[in-house]
Amino acid sequence: MEAYTVKIKRMIAILFAVSLVTTGAAGCSAKKDGDGKKEAMGRYVEKQVELPLKEDEEAVALTEDSGNGAVLYSRNMEDGTYKAYRYDGGKFEEEDASWLNSAIKSGGTLSKVVKGDDGSLYALYGDENAMTHIIRKDGSSSQEIGIPDLAVKDSNGIYPLISGMRVDKEGNIFLAVPMNGEVVMYDKGTGGKIRSFQGNQFSGLMAMPIDVRDNRILLAGPDGSGLVCYDTGSGEVAEEIKYADMAEGGILRLGDSDDCILADSKGLHHLTMGGSMAEDLVDSSTSAFGIPQTNIMDLAQMGKGDYTVLLSVQETSGRSTHEMYRYVYDKETKAEPSHTLRVYGLEESAAVRQAIVKYQQKHPDVGIEYKTGNAGEGTGTKADSIRALNTELLSGSGADVIMLDGLPADSYIEKGILADISGVLKEAGKESDMRDNIIKPYKKDGKIYQIPTRYGIPLLIGASSTTEAFKSADALVDYMKDHAWDDVMNQVDKESLMKLLLNMYYEDIIDKNKQIDTKLLARLMETVGKAEDNGDGSVTSSSVWSSDEGQTESDWDVGKFGSPDKKDTLSSKEMKGIQGMMLPYHYLRKEGASPSDVNGIFVPHDIAGINKASKNTDLAEDFVKMLLSEEVQSIDVENGFPVNEQAMEAWIQSVEETPDEEGGGLSITVGEEVITFPHQSEVKSLAEIGKKLTVPVQKDDIIGEMILDGAKTYFDGSRSAEEAAEDIAEKADTYLAE
Numbered sequence: 001m002e003a004y005t006v007k008i009k010r011m012i013a014i015l016f017a018v019s020l021v022t023t024g025a026a027g028c029s030a031k032k033d034g035d036g037k038k039e040a041m042g043r044y045v046e047k048q049v050e051l052p053l054k055e056d057e058e059a060v061a062l063t064e065d066s067g068n069g070a071v072l073y074s075r076n077m078e079d080g081t082y083k084a085y086r087y088d089g090g091k092f093e094e095e096d097a098s099w100l101n102s103a104i105k106s107g108g109t110l111s112k113v114v115k116g117d118d119g120s121l122y123a124l125y126g127d128e129n130a131m132t133h134i135i136r137k138d139g140s141s142s143q144e145i146g147i148p149d150l151a152v153k154d155s156n157g158i159y160p161l162i163s164g165m166r167v168d169k170e171g172n173i174f175l176a177v178p179m180n181g182e183v184v185m186y187d188k189g190t191g192g193k194i195r196s197f198q199g200n201q202f203s204g205l206m207a208m209p210i211d212v213r214d215n216r217i218l219l220a221g222p223d224g225s226g227l228v229c230y231d232t233g234s235g236e237v238a239e240e241i242k243y244a245d246m247a248e249g250g251i252l253r254l255g256d257s258d259d260c261i262l263a264d265s266k267g268l269h270h271l272t273m274g275g276s277m278a279e280d281l282v283d284s285s286t287s288a289f290g291i292p293q294t295n296i297m298d299l300a301q302m303g304k305g306d307y308t309v310l311l312s313v314q315e316t317s318g319r320s321t322h323e324m325y326r327y328v329y330d331k332e333t334k335a336e337p338s339h340t341l342r343v344y345g346l347e348e349s350a351a352v353r354q355a356i357v358k359y360q361q362k363h364p365d366v367g368i369e370y371k372t373g374n375a376g377e378g379t380g381t382k383a384d385s386i387r388a389l390n391t392e393l394l395s396g397s398g399a400d401v402i403m404l405d406g407l408p409a410d411s412y413i414e415k416g417i418l419a420d421i422s423g424v425l426k427e428a429g430k431e432s433d434m435r436d437n438i439i440k441p442y443k444k445d446g447k448i449y450q451i452p453t454r455y456g457i458p459l460l461i462g463a464s465s466t467t468e469a470f471k472s473a474d475a476l477v478d479y480m481k482d483h484a485w486d487d488v489m490n491q492v493d494k495e496s497l498m499k500l501l502l503n504m505y506y507e508d509i510i511d512k513n514k515q516i517d518t519k520l521l522a523r524l525m526e527t528v529g530k531a532e533d534n535g536d537g538s539v540t541s542s543s544v545w546s547s548d549e550g551q552t553e554s555d556w557d558v559g560k561f562g563s564p565d566k567k568d569t570l571s572s573k574e575m576k577g578i579q580g581m582m583l584p585y586h587y588l589r590k591e592g593a594s595p596s597d598v599n600g601i602f603v604p605h606d607i608a609g610i611n612k613a614s615k616n617t618d619l620a621e622d623f624v625k626m627l628l629s630e631e632v633q634s635i636d637v638e639n640g641f642p643v644n645e646q647a648m649e650a651w652i653q654s655v656e657e658t659p660d661e662e663g664g665g666l667s668i669t670v671g672e673e674v675i676t677f678p679h680q681s682e683v684k685s686l687a688e689i690g691k692k693l694t695v696p697v698q699k700d701d702i703i704g705e706m707i708l709d710g711a712k713t714y715f716d717g718s719r720s721a722e723e724a725a726e727d728i729a730e731k732a733d734t735y736l737a738e
Contacts, residue, residue: 040335049324052092059322062310064300116167147191166212176208213254242276251299292350305329316636317654337367345403350637400614404607406701418449433645452604454640459595462570473505485531489559499555516729522721577638581678602693605640
């Protein structure tokens with residue numbers, strides 16, 4: 001598939017908490033409770049700061065001002081002018097920003113404002129040609145700091161990308177170049193390069209964490225295992241901080257002594273030079289930092305134990321708004337919540353993370369432990385994680401809320417592990433309508449033990465005549481007797497095809513009694529075995545984002561679409577959100593084609609159940625209602641469409657009928673083509689397809705892995721298809737009997 005570049009007009013984030021108490025470990029004291037027991041007191045409290053911006057303004061930068069609060073800078077989206085607002089911790093007051101407006105002309109974009117160690121204000125902005133400029137405030141006007149390197153294009157005709165700037169006490173400029181991980185020090189007078197400091201290479205979309213103070217520069221180390229502090233005079237390493245848990249990107253602030261503050265997607269941390277441990281002042285699991293797709297723009301330290309953070313927040317429409325949060329240490333707040341709710345999922349979920357923050361906003365006295373069975377977090381496999389969970393549940397313990405994706409939910413229901421949550425659905429339905437076609441398949445004898453809170457829509461994209469071959473497993477087997485896979489789906493391999501067919505025909509391969517149809521499975525393996533693996537593996541339709549934290553690739557995403565020499569071929573794609581519609585619907589629009597659903601199938605996501613043995617049933621029910629709420633479901637985190645009808649309508653209304661790449665949303669470039677957000681009518685049409693889907697494909701991940709592993713023994717010639725199918729069935733029977 002052609003390489004494509006991501007062109008982001010605004011950075012990524014998600015709407016989240018308004019006033020949230022977060023965990024923090026600094027300086028705990030003790031207070032006696034009603035029983036005379038001592039309770040640990042003191043933690044950081046997170047509160048949203050209401051921004052002073054008008055409807056046509058957007059926040060662009062935040063800078064601290066040496067004990068005089070912080071200054072927020074905004075841009076008027078209509079005329080491109082800038083304003084400044086001083087924030088003292090309580091209110092905003094507008095200040096003169098003419099020094100910016102006199103320098104940044106039409107088409108220019110401000111990216112950073114910093115208070116240098118020399119006491120002056122500096123700004124970093126790009127002009128209409130994407131060339132970076134640096135200016136220093138001089139009264140009501142400004143002076144440009146000439147740096148010749150910024151005017152030199154690379155071999156592709158692109159000016160240097162600069163993601164950060166700091167200024168030392170002498171006025172020398174430090175610029176972060178994320179593409180090669182360097183921070184370059186430039187002379188304040190000549191603009192010539194003095195020396196460079198090697199840090200970690202980050203994506204061009206990420207801000208490199210750097211700070212300069214006195215004669216020190218601190219940045220992420222080259223190996224990504226922590227922070228490194230250089231002496232700016234000699235260029236030698238002065239200190240290091242080993243910190244293996246670092247997230248990519250973030251904001252750094254050097255302290256008065258040998259310490260620093262790091263704000264990243266994992267929270268707000270205090271670290272000490274030469275150390276290897278971080279003190280988590282604010283943890284991402286209970287704060288705005290942990291919301292998926294959040295971008296930290298700036299951090300201002302208002303005083304000791306007082307931090308203000310500016311975040312960009314991406315709406316479902318793809319456009320960005322901005323949020324500001326203040327973190328203040330409160331010694332009168334309990335260090336630990338009064339109650340604990342335990343949530344378990346086999347894999348990390350962005351939607352669950354979002355619901356946790358929203359829930360704790362409303363229940364600050366409830367802490368949530370969110371654990372996953374992801375391989376890599378421990379030493380075991382997915383099967384080990386499931387067995388460990390099963391042991392807990394069968395013994396009457398385990399998590400209060402269980403996200404059942406990939407788990408043997410039917411077995412849990414048969415063994416009486418899951419509680420009837422039809423009452424939860426009824427209560428949630430009083431506030432918003434739920435998609436009955438998605439919920440109805442989960443009703444058993446008038447009861448509901450599991451609820452999919454989101455769902456994916458698998459589509460076949462391409463030649464409509466070929467889609468008929470996928471109507472059933474038998475039809476496909478017959479069709480492929482006279483056709484080659486290369487003429488049906490372009491650039492696929494055996495493994496990806498086997499995953500796709502397992503999704504499509506899971507209910508045919510494994511009946512309601514969990515018995516495997518070995519004859520059908522063998523025939524499907526033989527059909528898949530006709531595919532010729534290409535050297536690069538399967539080429540699937542790609543996500544808009546280069547990295548989606550908390551999201552997994554879909555096994556439905558198989559085959560290349562948009563190939564000019566293979567117009568009659570199909571590709572398969574699971575639609576899980578509006579962003580993921582961009583590339584497929586661009587192709588459909590271009591070809592004048594319509595997508596087809598896959599035999600009425602939908603993919604349930606974030607399937608919630610409650611442990612019948614839970615001692616926190618009320619809290620668990622409230623959490624499931626939060627997962628179903630319009631408040632949570634109205635945000636697109638690319639993990640499925642909402643089952644909440646009001647939320648789905650909000651998604652539709654958030655998208656323009658004819659999105660414009662200049663309109664502030666997202667766009668990607670494939671070759672010469674610019675691909676924008678899908679049209680509102682397309683989102684509405686896909687929602688209508690979603691209303692007709694009635695067949696959930698909810699796989700037991702362990703059985704799925706057994707089938708895929710067994711199929712490989714046929715593909716590599718170790719066994720016949722029949723032998724492989726029989727072996728798979730035997731292993732599945734043993735697993736189900738455990």
